[in-house]
Amino acid sequence: MTETSSPQPAKPPTAKPPTAKAKGESGVQYSERYDAALLFAADQHRYQERKGGKGIPYIYHLLAVSALVWEDGGDEDQAIAALLHDVLEDTPTQPDELRERFGLRATSFVELCTDANPAEGEAKQPWRPRKEAHFEHLIHTADSAGLRVTCADKVHNIEAQIADARAAGTTTLEQAKFWDHFKGGFAGTLWYYRNVCEAIGDSLGDSQLFARLKVRVGELAQLWKPEGEQQIELQQQFLAALTEHNPIQVNQEQFDGEYYQLDADELLRRLICAGVIDSAQGAEPAKSQAEKVAATEAVLEVFTTKVYGGWTTDAGIAAKQAICDLALSQS
Numbered sequence: 001m002t003e004t005s006s007p008q009p010a011k012p013p014t015a016k017p018p019t020a021k022a023k024g025e026s027g028v029q030y031s032e033r034y035d036a037a038l039l040f041a042a043d044q045h046r047y048q049e050r051k052g053g054k055g056i057p058y059i060y061h062l063l064a065v066s067a068l069v070w071e072d073g074g075d076e077d078q079a080i081a082a083l084l085h086d087v088l089e090d091t092p093t094q095p096d097e098l099r100e101r102f103g104l105r106a107t108s109f110v111e112l113c114t115d116a117n118p119a120e121g122e123a124k125q126p127w128r129p130r131k132e133a134h135f136e137h138l139i140h141t142a143d144s145a146g147l148r149v150t151c152a153d154k155v156h157n158i159e160a161q162i163a164d165a166r167a168a169g170t171t172t173l174e175q176a177k178f179w180d181h182f183k184g185g186f187a188g189t190l191w192y193y194r195n196v197c198e199a200i201g202d203s204l205g206d207s208q209l210f211a212r213l214k215v216r217v218g219e220l221a222q223l224w225k226p227e228g229e230q231q232i233e234l235q236q237q238f239l240a241a242l243t244e245h246n247p248i249q250v251n252q253e254q255f256d257g258e259y260y261q262l263d264a265d266e267l268l269r270r271l272i273c274a275g276v277i278d279s280a281q282g283a284e285p286a287k288s289q290a291e292k293v294a295a296t297e298a299v300l301e302v303f304t305t306k307v308y309g310g311w312t313t314d315a316g317i318a319a320k321q322a323i324c325d326l327a328l329s330q331s
Contacts, residue, residue: 030076037080037102044091051181052164061156062086068152072209081109081149088114109146112137113153126309127183131192138199147203151210154196158216161189165223175224176273183306186224187266191259193217230330231268234277237326239264247316248308263307267323270299277330289328296327
């Protein structure tokens with residue numbers, strides 16, 4: 001009997017390795033310019049990290065902002081500008097180099113995001129005047145498409161700030177210490193985001209990203225308010241001193257928009273953080289009167305420099321004295 005072999009199963013067809021879609025097959029494309037921008041941003045910001053002391057590489061923020069731009073329907077120039085939006089402000093790169101590498105339009109969007117690019121050897125303007133000039137730049141931009149990049153940057157920043165502020169604690173003192181790390185403090189930060197929203201206005205149409213920014217600004221406003229009747233009363237007294245002496249020129253629209261109210265709020269927070277005014281928490285050892293005087297003067301020096309660029313006029317000096325007297329009267 002002859003042994004026959006069992007029939008062998010047919011071999012499956014050899015699978016071909018997957019290949020990328022040919023250029024033009026997909027409706028979504030980005031060019032080598034985007035690749036180059038990503039590499040350029042990674043190189044320029046290589047040794048920088050995000051604020052907050054968590055050791056997060058700065059490139060994380062740039063990638064997030066670019067992703068938000070794509071998600072909101074942005075084009076490649078906008079997405080490239082998102083990767084590069086801090087390169088003029090935080091690195092030695094100059095606009096001419098960006099124009100040569102990435103084109104006029106993407107560079108103009110980066111410039112729109114930049115509130116300070118002083119020449120070598122020049123110092124930045126004080127914080128508030130610099131931000132005010134930036135608002136004007138946003139309002140009068142020739143190409144409103146760049147505002148999508150600005151909006152994405154602010155969304156990512158404010159969401160990180162809100163999350164970190166909530167993690168810092170809920171007491172007045174804990175919040176005061178957290179916001180003291182920011183140049184504008186809590187009130188200045190809120191003032192800044194509100195003005196960014198005002199500057200963008202209707203320029204982005206029905207952008208979901210802009211709607212998201214406005215929601216986050218509302219959340220920020222609710223994060224921290226003065227606690228207790230004594231603190232609210234003192235805030236109002238600071239407000240009266242600021243408005244009476246009027247150390248800077250403020251138009252009626254700014255005045256009506258709580259311009260000074262935010263400053264009074266910020267003074268209170270900074271003085272609480274410095275231990276001049278009790279936060280009702282009892283977490284810090286009490287200062288002597290001499291220490292409180294020194295701490296109050298130091299707070300006022302920082303505040304007036306950052307917010308107003310200094311109070312050197314007679315009105316400004318009188319305002320500082322009135323605020324100092326009010327603060328010390330609470331100790």
